[in-house]
Amino acid sequence: MEKTSTDAFPSTMNSSEKQETVCIFGTGDFGRSLALKMLQCDYSIVFGSRNPQKSSLLPNGAEVLSYSEAAQKSDIIIIAVHREHYEFLKELTEVLKGKILVDISNNLKINQYPESNAEYLVQLVPGAHVVKAFNTISAWALQSGALDANRQVFVCGNDSKAKQRVMDIVRTLGLTPLDQGSLMAAKEIENYPLQLFPMWKFPFYLSAILCVFFFFYCVIRDIIYPYVNGKKDSTFRLAISIPNRIFPIAALTLLALVYLPGVTAAILQLYRGTKYRRFPDWLDHWLLCRKQLGLAALGFAFLHVLYTLVIPIRYYVRWTLKNRTITQATAKTEDPFSTSTAWLNDSYIALGILGFFLFVLLGITSLPSVSNMVNWREFRFVQPTPWCMAERDSSVLRVSDGTFLQPT
Numbered sequence: 340m341e342k343t344s345t346d347a348f349p350s351t352m353n354s355s356e357k358q359e360t361v362c363i364f365g366t367g368d369f370g371r372s373l374a375l376k377m378l379q380c381d382y383s384i385v386f387g388s389r390n391p392q393k394s395s396l397l398p399n400g401a402e403v404l405s406y407s408e409a410a411q412k413s414d415i416i417i418i419a420v421h422r423e424h425y426e427f428l429k430e431l432t433e434v435l436k437g438k439i440l441v442d443i444s445n446n447l448k449i450n451q452y453p454e455s456n457a458e459y460l461v462q463l464v465p466g467a468h469v470v471k472a473f474n475t476i477s478a479w480a481l482q483s484g485a486l487d488a489n490r491q492v493f494v495c496g497n498d499s500k501a502k503q504r505v506m507d508i509v510r511t512l513g514l515t516p517l518d519q520g521s522l523m524a525a526k527e528i529e530n531y532p533l534q535l536f537p538m539w540k541f542p543f544y545l546s547a548i549l550c551v552f553f554f555f556y557c558v559i560r561d562i563i564y565p566y567v568n569g570k571k572d573s574t575f576r577l578a579i580s581i582p583n584r585i586f587p588i589a590a591l592t593l594l595a596l597v598y599l600p601g602v603t604a605a606i607l608q609l610y611r612g613t614k615y616r617r618f619p620d621w622l623d624h625w626l627l628c629r630k631q632l633g634l635a636a637l638g639f640a641f642l643h644v645l646y647t648l649v650i651p652i653r654y655y656v657r658w659t660l661k662n663r664t665i666t667q668a669t670a671k672t673e674d675p676f677s678t679s680t681a682w683l684n685d686s687y688i689a690l691g692i693l694g695f696f697l698f699v700l701l702g703i704t705s706l707p708s709v710s711n712m713v714n715w716r717e718f719r720f721v722q723p724t725p726w727c728m729a730e731r732d733s734s735v736l737r738v739s740d741g742t743f744l745q746p747t
């Protein structure tokens with residue numbers, strides 16, 4: 340089969356600046372994407388494949404050999420093969436002795452196997468130095484260059500020299516390596532891409548608790564009390580009136596909880612007299628999920644606005660208006676226009692609209708694509724020192740358990 344090129348940007352650098360040769364096992368999606376990116380950064384690539392003659396769609400400039408031939412060409416071998424097919428590596432133990440094997444694999448489920456894929460690789464090829472890396476970067480992101488949101492590459496391994504060499508490659512590719520320590524961290528790194536919104540758990544449960552609490556409060560106040568007191572059936576309020584009370588209250592409570600941990604952190608730092616000590620776990624977690632709390636608050640505010648907009652078309656509201664008009668007409672009375680009531684009502688609604696506008700503005704400026712466009716001063720004009728910038732700022736160190744340490 341003829342080889343087709345997917346290399347849109349052939350290397351232009353002088354051959355004297357050529358980087359080392361790297362071997363990639365597996366000519367699948369990930370192997371090809373990584374090879375393309377590495378060729379662009381002037382590495383020489385040798386693929387190892389079960390069928391070197393049949394491999395297609397490989398990037399221009401890459402050589403394809405059998406697994407054992409390819410392994411001899413480089414001392415860094417990236418294993419772009421699924422864990423289920425690692426068995427063949429056993430036969431290559433001799434060739435792979437002393438080489439750096441980069442495990443990039445992911446699983447389909449959290450804790451699918453008792454040991455991490457990287458540790459399994461160590462068992463199969465005991466003489467090699469295994470380094471875990473690249474598993475959180477997708478083949479698509481490597482090809483399209485859409486890596487803005489996540490340039491971080493978690494790296495771990497037991498041999499520090501091997502790890503350093505892999506981290507150098509990561510850096511050359513324009514990505515940010517994050518040393519996660521020994522191969523014991525591999526399991527956590529492999530679980531990382533499989534986690535489902537871990538930071539949403541706390542905001543989700545908190546929102547649910549707030550909604551349930553205010554729901555029962557409103558049911559007692561607006562449904563049970565009128566029924567017990569005057570035998571009035573107000574159950575229809577369950578659909579719109581009560582949710583439209585719960586939503587804005589939940590929005591304001593969650594908004595307060597976005598800014599409260601920052602203040603708590605500041606007070607704690609003042610009390611301790613230093614900012615170079617770790618925050619307690621609960622505060623650390625609370626600080627980290629402010630983005631989610633803020634978005635949940637914005638969601639509730641949105642719901643409140645929608646529920647408010649439908650008020651004029653509600654049967655209950657139309658009936659009340661019609662009934663009042665008829666009562667006034669039959670009694671031949673008139674409701675005089677009250678300027679102060681009009682003022683109060685308009686101001687109330689205008690404040691709601693302006694409040695909502697500010698809420699949306701806060702949300703928009705927190706979006707990474709927007710906040711990346713404005714400078715520090717502009718950002719602080721809308722938001723005080725944003726933690727979300729600190730999240731991406733390399734001056735704040737993220738330690739392996741996900742907590743933040745302040746820069747020195």
Ligand SMILES: Cc1cc2nc3c(=O)[nH]c(=O)nc-3n(C[C@H](O)[C@H](O)[C@H](O)COP(=O)(O)OP(=O)(O)OC[C@H]3O[C@@H](n4cnc5c(N)ncnc54)[C@H](O)[C@@H]3O)c2cc1C
Nearest residue numbers: 598601604605629630633637702705723724725726727745
């Ligand atoms: C509608 C809405 C949407 C949002 N969307 C997002 C979003 O998409 N992404 C996102 O990330 N956030 C989002 N947020 C959260 C919000 O942007 C930030 O959490 C908020 O700007 C934090 O401000 P702050 O003043 O409370 O905290 P900060 O200014 O971060 O912190 C207050 C105090 O904490 C201490 N502190 C903070 N950082 C450090 C540090 N690096 N070193 C030492 N001490 C420190 C200091 O004592 C500081 O004075 C959203 C919020 C809302 C309301």
Ligand SMILES: NC(=O)C1=CN([C@@H]2O[C@H](COP(=O)(O)OP(=O)(O)OC[C@H]3O[C@@H](n4cnc5c(N)ncnc54)[C@H](OP(=O)(O)O)[C@@H]3O)[C@@H](O)[C@H]2O)C=CC1
Nearest residue numbers: 365366367368369370388389419420421424444445477478
């Ligand atoms: N795709 C992605 O976005 C990402 C993938 N990964 C990881 O990269 C690894 C490769 O993924 P991907 O490239 O998508 O997978 P593919 O299925 O596209 O490619 C796997 C390659 O493995 C080789 N291989 C070796 N032995 C076997 C075998 N017995 N059966 C089948 N294939 C075999 C094949 O290459 P050949 O025919 O040349 O021998 C094949 O092309 C996986 O471990 C995955 O978890 C990690 C992050 C992201």
Ligand code: HEM
Nearest residue numbers: 580583584587588590591640644647688691692694695698
């Ligand atoms: C377009 C924007 C908005 C409009 C038109 C609006 C309008 C209204 C109206 C008409 C009510 C009375 C609802 C009722 O009693 O049935 C109300 C209640 C309320 N609104 Fe808004 N609002 C807006 C945005 C906001 C925002 C952004 C917040 C803050 C998060 C907010 C907070 C509240 C609160 C706390 C109540 C009282 C809920 C209660 O206890 O009954 N509003 N709003």
Ligand SMILES: [Fe+3]
Nearest residue numbers: 630727728730
């Ligand atoms: Fe953020």
